[in-house]
Amino acid sequence: MDIRHLLxxxxxxxAGCGTRGDAxxxxxxxxxxxxxxxxxxxxQRTAGVLGWIDPTRGGPPSHxxxxxxxxxxxxxAEGVLVAGGRGDAPVLEVVRLPAGTLRRIPLDxxxxxxxxxxxxxxxxxxxxxxxxxxxxxxxxxxxxxxxxVDPAAGTATTVIFQTEALAPREVVFADGSPLVAILFDxxxxxxxxxxxxxxxxxxxKLRDGAALRPAQAFFSPGGGFLFVQAAGTDDxxxxxxxxxxxxxxxxxxxxFAAGLSDLQAIAVAPPLGEAVVALYRDGAALLDAAGDxxxxxxxxxxxxxxxxxxxxxxxLLFHPAPGRSDLGIAAWEPRAGRVVIDRLEKPIVAExxxxxxxxxxxxxxxxxxxxxxxxVVREPARLRLSLQALQLAGVPTAxxxxxxxxxxxxxxxxxxxxxxxxDEERTGxxxxxxxxxxxxxxGGVRVDAPVLRLGIAGGHLFAIxxxxxxxxxxxxxxxxxxxxxxxxxxxxxxxxxxxxxE
Amino acid sequence: xxxxxxxxxxxxxxxxxPALADGSLFLRFGAAWITDRAFDLVAETDAAPQVLxxxxxxxxxxxxxxxxxxxxxxxxxxxxxxxxxxxxxxxxQGAAVFHLPMSxxxxxxLRGAAAFEMASLDVEAVxxxxxxxDFATGLGLEGTLGLELRLPVAPGGDPGSTRLxxxxxxxxxxxxxxxxxxxxxxxxxGDADPPPLAAGAIDVGSLDLSGPLLRFGVxxxx
Numbered sequence: 041m042d043i044r045h046l047l048x049x050x051x052x053x054x055a056g057c058g059t060r061g062d063a064x065x066x067x068x069x070x071x072x073x074x075x076x077x078x079x080x081x082x083x084q085r086t087a088g089v090l091g092w093i094d095p096t097r098g099g100p101p102s103h104x105x106x107x108x109x110x111x112x113x114x115x116x117a118e119g120v121l122v123a124g125g126r127g128d129a130p131v132l133e134v135v136r137l138p139a140g141t142l143r144r145i146p147l148d149x150x151x152x153x154x155x156x157x158x159x160x161x162x163x164x165x166x167x168x169x170x171x172x173x174x175x176x177x178x179x180x181x182x183x184x185x186x187x188x189v190d191p192a193a194g195t196a197t198t199v200i201f202q203t204e205a206l207a208p209r210e211v212v213f214a215d216g217s218p219l220v221a222i223l224f225d226x227x228x229x230x231x232x233x234x235x236x237x238x239x240x241x242x243x244x245k246l247r248d249g250a251a252l253r254p255a256q257a258f259f260s261p262g263g264g265f266l267f268v269q270a271a272g273t274d275d276x277x278x279x280x281x282x283x284x285x286x287x288x289x290x291x292x293x294x295x296f297a298a299g300l301s302d303l304q305a306i307a308v309a310p311p312l313g314e315a316v317v318a319l320y321r322d323g324a325a326l327l328d329a330a331g332d333x334x335x336x337x338x339x340x341x342x343x344x345x346x347x348x349x350x351x352x353x354x355x356l357l358f359h360p361a362p363g364r365s366d367l368g369i370a371a372w373e374p375r376a377g378r379v380v381i382d383r384l385e386k387p388i389v390a391e392x393x394x395x396x397x398x399x400x401x402x403x404x405x406x407x408x409x410x411x412x413x414x415x416v417v418r419e420p421a422r423l424r425l426s427l428q429a430l431q432l433a434g435v436p437t438a439x440x441x442x443x444x445x446x447x448x449x450x451x452x453x454x455x456x457x458x459x460x461x462x463d464e465e466r467t468g469x470x471x472x473x474x475x476x477x478x479x480x481x482x483g484g485v486r487v488d489a490p491v492l493r494l495g496i497a498g499g500h501l502f503a504i505x506x507x508x509x510x511x512x513x514x515x516x517x518x519x520x521x522x523x524x525x526x527x528x529x530x531x532x533x534x535x536x537x538x539x540x541x542e
Numbered sequence: 543x544x545x546x547x548x549x550x551x552x553x554x555x556x557x558x559x560p561a562l563a564d565g566s567l568f569l570r571f572g573a574a575w576i577t578d579r580a581f582d583l584v585a586e587t588d589a590a591p592q593v594l595x596x597x598x599x600x601x602x603x604x605x606x607x608x609x610x611x612x613x614x615x616x617x618x619x620x621x622x623x624x625x626x627x628x629x630x631x632x633x634x635q636g637a638a639v640f641h642l643p644m645s646x647x648x649x650x651x652l653r654g655a656a657a658f659e660m661a662s663l664d665v666e667a668v669x670x671x672x673x674x675x676d677f678a679t680g681l682g683l684e685g686t687l688g689l690e691l692r693l694p695v696a697p698g699g700d701p702g703s704t705r706l707x708x709x710x711x712x713x714x715x716x717x718x719x720x721x722x723x724x725x726x727x728x729x730x731x732g733d734a735d736p737p738p739l740a741a742g743a744i745d746v747g748s749l750d751l752s753g754p755l756l757r758f759g760v761x762x763x764x
Contacts, residue, residue, distance in 0.1 A: 059588075060579075060587075064586075064618075064620045064621065065620075066621065067622040068625060098742070100724055101745065507670060507672060508669075509666070509667045509670060511672070513739060522739060526740050527738070527739040527742060529727070530674035530726065531744060533625075533665045533744055533746050535745065536747060538747035538748065539579075
């Protein structure tokens, strides 16, 4: 064949050669932003790019490659954890921030969920309920198989529990102890994260075969007990955990308050010692962990309450559920046997937050917002509940408390009052409001978009806005002015040109 | 086949060669094959179409100096059509062309060029309201080998008079410093009330446009 006849087809073929990889066609999946080691970190999961903003340094977000098969992402004490890799070679990547150094820990299974202890020093890897097996992974997975991770040491130890559950539900970490509890559908699993060979599975099956489904659990302040609220019983299940020893010995107690029924919530509070507070439909009780009924304290409540807040110093606040019409609110000091009962003016619309010794209860309608600040005052003869109403400039959409400073921050949506005809580009359509507990001194800053979520990273506050490519505003906590705020739009585009080979 | 081609080339080379024209205008188009994987963000293939327009001045019998303006662009949707990205490069090019006369109508050519380049990158979520934009400058160098067919505009005309030329050239494009898109941001209306918050820059990364190139062209020499 004459070469001239080949020239055009060759040129056309050459023009189309070199197609890009499949990763560019996978769905756009992102995680974060989250606060991690004083940074604001986020993950572009599909591209395998981790980004972070150092609030003290400013400038563009830094970025680096991580696994392009990320399945889970979470902050830990010194950075972030990314679980991923191909299913036949799963890894946990431990990234330290802001340096961006990465350490890869091989894993025994392709876990798709990471739960990290509140102090960030330990983590548990487990299977989510709805996860699908990644490419290369075994077609069968055991939901009882979890990994106990020490990120600083770079270890991941696989342990297997013996339950009949389909998937783990929640993970509860003890404060000041390495004990971890994992709530399954019909069992509780305990493991000592410092010595993972110490583990125990406690089935929650009744004699007739019915299962108790754990709904909420807390370790006692001393770490000697795990209190469990389970669907199907009004008793609080108390697991007494023997200290030391090679095995994890557990004794079970069922705690109850005579005359009270329909258990709603439980809580623990350090000043109340090894005891659990149980909130029922018609009252509340402080139950001794060891089952000493002579130590039980109880109070009758006429209104229905939903949750318990610890206001510190042995005082508890019971509040109604967000989105319901209940208005009752009560404060209880069980050790002193004092209670104060009151009513809110309006229903609450979101879960309250606690800052200092006050609870902040968001209220409002679809187009306006308000707050009630509940503060309990001890007076010589009684307990007094101060309910102070504050008007907000917009609908509260997010809240976070800074325990150190006793300031509560609220993200607001100022856009909802605008009509559809207001179609020009708008600025100042969101706001961050700050209210100090005690003095109720308030302040805030307008931001350029409604706030979806708030976070605290070091000395800065970040507000996350709704945008597919990521959008956040960073502002110093102590300087809530527009001049001090910086808006980062398109953070998930960080490093897209620098991503490594698949 | 090979022997016949060699004889034909020798016969052509033996023919008298025309003198270079004083000036020329040209239009060239083609593609650059970009090997940097970063280019995948803005294109579904490695090929980026390019157009070059300019003029030349015959400095001697074998040397032409050229000035040209070039455009290179690509765009693509990525991540399940969630993100749309585009790249557009303006090139201001100076070049020297050495002609290797082969016959009355054919000439080989060796071209070296340097360009000041301005690139703009856009990234946006499909259906979103924020367009992330950045701009970077760079240096482009290229070297090509080509073959030119020159035809008199008037049939039977003087070979030294106005001529139409067709060109094919291939070579390598080199961008020694690449393009750093480390200051991307969304341009907001500064007249809004209140004025928009200070925009934090986004570092999208860097891009190297180096790679082989192939161009076709037509020129009018006078």
